[in-house]
Amino acid sequence: xxxxxxxNVTFESxxxxxxxxxxxxLQVDAGDVYGIVxxxxxxxSTLVRVINLLQRPTSGNVEVNGQDLLALLPKELRxxxxxxxxxxxxxxxxxxRTIYDxxxxxxxxxxxxxxxxxxxxxxxxxxxxxxxxxxxxPSQLSGxxxxxxxxxxxxxxDPEILLCDEATSALDPKTTLSILKLLKKLNQDLGxxxxxxxxxxxxxxxxxxxxxxxEAGRIIEQGDIVSIFxxxxxxxxxxxINTATHVEQTLEKLAxxxxxxxxxxxxxxxxxxxxxxxxxxxxxxxxxxRYRVTTNLIFANVEILQQTPIGNxxxxxxxxxxxxxxALQYLQSIQVAVEMIDSRYLQNSKVGDPV
Amino acid sequence: xxxxxMTYFPNIWSSREDILLSTYETIYMVAVTSLFSVLFGxxxxxxxxxxxxxxxxxxxxxxxxxxKIINLFRSIPFIILIAVVVPLTRLIVGTSIGMHAAIVxxxxxxxxxxxxxxxxxxxxxxxxxxxAAQSMGSGPIEIIFRVYLKEGLAGIIxxxxxxxxxxxxxxTMAGAIGSGGLGSLAINKGYNRFQTDVTLVATILIxxxxxxxxxxxxxxxxxxxR
Numbered sequence: 320x321x322x323x324x325x326x327n328v329t330f331e332s333x334x335x336x337x338x339x340x341x342x343x344x345l346q347v348d349a350g351d352v353y354g355i356v357x358x359x360x361x362x363x364s365t366l367v368r369v370i371n372l373l374q375r376p377t378s379g380n381v382e383v384n385g386q387d388l389l390a391l392l393p394k395e396l397r398x399x400x401x402x403x404x405x406x407x408x409x410x411x412x413x414x415x416r417t418i419y420d421x422x423x424x425x426x427x428x429x430x431x432x433x434x435x436x437x438x439x440x441x442x443x444x445x446x447x448x449x450x451x452x453x454x455x456x457p458s459q460l461s462g463x464x465x466x467x468x469x470x471x472x473x474x475x476x477d478p479e480i481l482l483c484d485e486a487t488s489a490l491d492p493k494t495t496l497s498i499l500k501l502l503k504k505l506n507q508d509l510g511x512x513x514x515x516x517x518x519x520x521x522x523x524x525x526x527x528x529x530x531x532x533x534e535a536g537r538i539i540e541q542g543d544i545v546s547i548f549x550x551x552x553x554x555x556x557x558x559x560i561n562t563a564t565h566v567e568q569t570l571e572k573l574a575x576x577x578x579x580x581x582x583x584x585x586x587x588x589x590x591x592x593x594x595x596x597x598x599x600x601x602x603x604x605x606x607x608x609r610y611r612v613t614t615n616l617i618f619a620n621v622e623i624l625q626q627t628p629i630g631n632x633x634x635x636x637x638x639x640x641x642x643x644x645x646a647l648q649y650l651q652s653i654q655v656a657v658e659m660i661d662s663r664y665l666q667n668s669k670v671g672d673p674v
Numbered sequence: 675x676x677x678x679x680m681t682y683f684p685n686i687w688s689s690r691e692d693i694l695l696s697t698y699e700t701i702y703m704v705a706v707t708s709l710f711s712v713l714f715g716x717x718x719x720x721x722x723x724x725x726x727x728x729x730x731x732x733x734x735x736x737x738x739x740x741x742k743i744i745n746l747f748r749s750i751p752f753i754i755l756i757a758v759v760v761p762l763t764r765l766i767v768g769t770s771i772g773m774h775a776a777i778v779x780x781x782x783x784x785x786x787x788x789x790x791x792x793x794x795x796x797x798x799x800x801x802x803x804x805x806a807a808q809s810m811g812s813g814p815i816e817i818i819f820r821v822y823l824k825e826g827l828a829g830i831i832x833x834x835x836x837x838x839x840x841x842x843x844x845x846t847m848a849g850a851i852g853s854g855g856l857g858s859l860a861i862n863k864g865y866n867r868f869q870t871d872v873t874l875v876a877t878i879l880i881x882x883x884x885x886x887x888x889x890x891x892x893x894x895x896x897x898x899x900r
Contacts, residue, residue, distance in 0.1 A: 401811040411806035
């Protein structure tokens, strides 16, 4: 559906050249919801603009819908862009037009009759749930409503691809969720392929099936969301995942308040992670029943990504040394990853009494 | 009442036809010049915006040529400009005297100012909206007419009313080449013949014209602001 290869984008100013995107290969298949995450300045927005050539790459190949976009004449490119919808962080609606006219704008150059256009605009407004606002102006709408109008407008020419450039970054969490829900619905009902640029891992977690992580113009890690979330290879990727799962934050909090843990001599503080099926086993109760190891659950987080559960627990296990060893072996045998957390890590902390 | 009038405004009644004619001439010059200026001013203003760096038809050479021409003509004091363009005026109108002849220097004098005003109004249009239009497959012509000129309309109207008020000022200077109008009236009759009441009435009429333009401009600016 979208295939970028060897993309480089370099911005030249009189004093310096800034490489914004370097050697990027990206493959988005039909029906994907592809997330591209990265901090500000990582080159995400530049990269997404390469897909519809709002930004021409300095070098590389751009193929969308089987067309080599770089080889098209201006007129052909404009026709190709009609099949690639785009929404923006700041919505970019035309303030002097009503909601109806905003959605109608991209249809004016189509071959549809006036009546067909009216029908289409009304259907689109219905789809995004804003029919009653058709005669309002953008300034009279809330952020979430504006983004819905922008989505309706982007869908006017029946695109197969929708590019979202930080589309939820200016919205509050609740509105963000409702917009993501709408996007998910469009993906499922219309088979729309969606590329989402964001700095929020929650957004990716919510709707993406694939994800790429960008840093300093390069994609440092990409893959399907379950494997990225369950075994991130790169430090930055782990950072991003933590912003969504809060595991690291919890450890930091424990370091500040070690008394919460009540570690005794033989106790083990550890992080237990699992993906998918291992969850169906009653792990914790098995530890108690079979190995006489009591488990104190301090933190738990389960994400369901693409119908696959990914869990992270922070627990304190107590029991006799031999029992603990057996318990750890058991966990290993059922594909549950155990990561010891050095208890000194807690004792050396700045606040709280030693345990 | 009429005694008061005869005492303090002795020359108004006898000059009433001159005053009416002058008012007509001023309005005529402003109206015709405005028509031409809107055409050329928007043409140059839009050109400056679209060929500027990052514009939809970026073209540095054209930008720098247009900009230099505009700066050049803005730098020439109007009263001198009138004299400088006399040969051109003769070529176009056939004479260099009268209100028709005045239109040539008036257009040349006001277009650069107006073009700058238009440019300022159009750069106010959110670049994100231009980008959105591009992402929807709009071409340059479509973006100019359906985005820039529509989204920038409030700014364009504001620029136009400022320009017309300026233009009224320029028409009075055109009196120097015998263009007629309220400027000539105030100088030739009022000042040179010591008919102070005529000068006063000319001033009041000019002020009324300015206020009316300002009012109309404000009204439509408000109406188009979103």
